[in-house]
Amino acid sequence: MSLLNNVLLTITADMGGWELFKNSLLPMITGGIKYTIPLTLISFAVGIVLALLTAMMRLSNSRFLRAPAVAYVSAIRGTPMLVQLFIVFYGMPSLNITIDPFPSAIIAFSLNVGAYASEIIRASILSIPKGQWEAGYTVGMSHSTTLKRIILPQAARVSIPPLSNTFISLVKDTSLASLILVTELFRRAQEIAARTYDFMLIYVEAAILYWVICFLLSLVQEAIERRLSRYTAR
Amino acid sequence: MYLSIKGLSKSFGELEVLKDIEVNVEKGKVLTIMGPSGSGKTTLLRCLNALEEPSGGVFTFEDGFSLDFDKKVSKQDWLRLRRKSGMVFQSYNLFPHKTALENVTEGPIIVQKREKKQVQEMAERLLAKVGLRDKMHLYPHQLSGGQQQRVGIARALAIEPELMLFDEPTSALDPELIGEVLGVIKELANEGWTMVIVTHEVQFAEQVSDEVLFMDGGYIIEQGPPKQVLKEPKEKRTQQFLQRILNP
Incomplete structure (x- = not known):
């Protein structure tokens, strides 16, 4: 409780604290809108496409398709996100490939989401009973049509809760991009804190902003879940 | 033969x-x-x-x-x-994300590319034939087992096997x-x-x-x-x- 007291004291003791809180809102929110949110949305969208592709490769009968997918998922899951980010931004220039901070972050985060989400999608597809495939075949559908029209819509519903988890983790993970000079929300917070030395106030403010973003996203998740589950018994 | x-x-x-x-x-x-x-x-x-x-x-x-x-x-x-051939399964295997009517029209419209309006009419006729005209806009989970199986029969008939x-x-x-x-x-x-x-x-x-x-x-x-x-x-x-x- 003494920690909470300290926080409240820092924020409210001198009126300058409240002023600083208000004044740093705009730069942080700007950082959020210009970088954190686009970074999250773009990486997630690209990541989902990668994930779908990887899941299909892992479920295929061909070993030549399965092997690279397995290796990709294993490598990404087995290495820290920060290291991946540094390899793309600081490592690639050694190969004479220089990528700007923002695209570097997009590449690293997309690859990361792609690996984690592919496992979610694969498990969701496997959770749909075999009879659904057979029913698709017996009305004359090919394998790919059955996948598209019958299996994926049902798998989507199963995968929404775990994918939302991945998504919300991603929002928070984008703060790592501050370490490769992307001026996103947390980088802005660091800049202000370095200038004012009000670390507690500024970082708590940053935390609140992340929390608000994640809370709003969880409302969107609930809405999507409700929409997708309208056909199931409750 | x-x-x-x-x-x-x-x-x-x-x-x-x-x-x-x-x-x-x-x-x-x-x-x-x-x-x-x-x-x-x-x-x-x-x-x-x-x-x-x-x-x-x-x-x-x-x-x-x-x-x-x-x-x-x-x-x-x-x-x-x-x-x-059309197949009727022991466990019905209806598409749970589609209504009774959509279950029946799926094959003819998506696979056989038949005209949508005609398929709808045919599907309604088939569902009426199996006694489910008034249930055609319900989802499988809203139907009893017997009703689901009758939708399954209508779905199999719809592809005109x-x-x-x-x-x-x-x-x-x-x-x-x-x-x-x-x-x-x-x-x-x-x-x-x-x-x-x-x-x-x-x-x-x-x-x-x-x-x-x-x-x-x-x-x-x-x-x-x-x-x-x-x-x-x-x-x-x-x-x-x-x-x-x-x-x-």
């Missing part, structure tokens, strides 16, 4: 499930397959619909289409075989719901559909079949008109089986 099957065999690894099966499916007739579980009857049915790949044997259809499973069968031939296949269509149903499904199947028999039915309902088989086939251990043990196979079976195994299910 609609379809002649010669030398059909099917193995799952070491396990031989079907051994040298010879069957003729007559046009406009109902062939019923009975037998204890594990006898291969469902596998035989699923081979007709390409849900299982036969290990060997020859299918010859009345239109001259022929498949030799001792050789490699092309993808087109697989699809062609599959599209000849030459042959209707039923895999234990009433085995998953509560006893009081069996009648409504069997009623629909009898009606189809009267309309002259060519059908192959796997069932445990002896009385129903007697009423609806033109021919009954009794299987055990992957072989056809006995076959003939229902009066003979079900009333005066010659084979001991058939007698034992019937005794067991008639006086459990």
Whole structure:
């Protein structure tokens, strides 16, 4: 409780604290809108496409398709996100490939989401009973049509809760991009804190902003879940 | 004769499930397959619909289409075989994310690319025929088992198959719901559909079949008109089986 007291004291003791809180809102929110949110949305969208592709490769009968997918998922899951980010931004220039901070972050985060989400999608597809495939075949559908029209819509519903988890983790993970000079929300917070030395106030403010973003996203998740589950018994 | 099957065999690894099966499916007739579980009857049915790949044997259809499973069968031939028949599953396997009507229209619209409005009208007619006109906008989970199975029958009919296949269509149903499904199947028999039915309902088989086939251990043990196979079976195994299910 003494920690909470300290926080409240820092924020409210001198009126300058409240002023600083208000004044740093705009730069942080700007950082959020210009970088954190686009970074999250773009990486997630690209990541989902990668994930779908990887899941299909892992479920295929061909070993030549399965092997690279397995290796990709294993490598990404087995290495820290920060290291991946540094390899793309600081490592690639050694190969004479220089990528700007923002695209570097997009590449690293997309690859990361792609690996984690592919496992979610694969498990969701496997959770749909075999009879659904057979029913698709017996009305004359090919394998790919059955996948598209019958299996994926049902798998989507199963995968929404775990994918939302991945998504919300991603929002928070984008703060790592501050370490490769992307001026996103947390980088802005660091800049202000370095200038004012009000670390507690500024970082708590940053935390609140992340929390608000994640809370709003969880409302969107609930809405999507409700929409997708309208056909199931409750 | 609609379809002649010669030398059909099917193995799952070491396990031989079907051994040298010879069957003729007559046009406009109902062939019923009975037998204890594990006898291969469902596998035989699923081979007709390409849900299982036969290990060997020859299918010859009345239109001259022929498949030799001792050789490699092309993808087109697989699809062609599959599209000849409509399948009704033991566990219905309706598409849970689609309404009753959408379940029925899915095949004709998506696969056969038929005109949407005509398909809708046909689907409504089919659902009315199975007694579900007022339920067509409900999702499967809102229907009883018997109603779901009748949607399953309408869905299979909608692709306008030459042959209707039923895999234990009433085995998953509560006893009081069996009648409504069997009623629909009898009606189809009267309309002259060519059908192959796997069932445990002896009385129903007697009423609806033109021919009954009794299987055990992957072989056809006995076959003939229902009066003979079900009333005066010659084979001991058939007698034992019937005794067991008639006086459990």
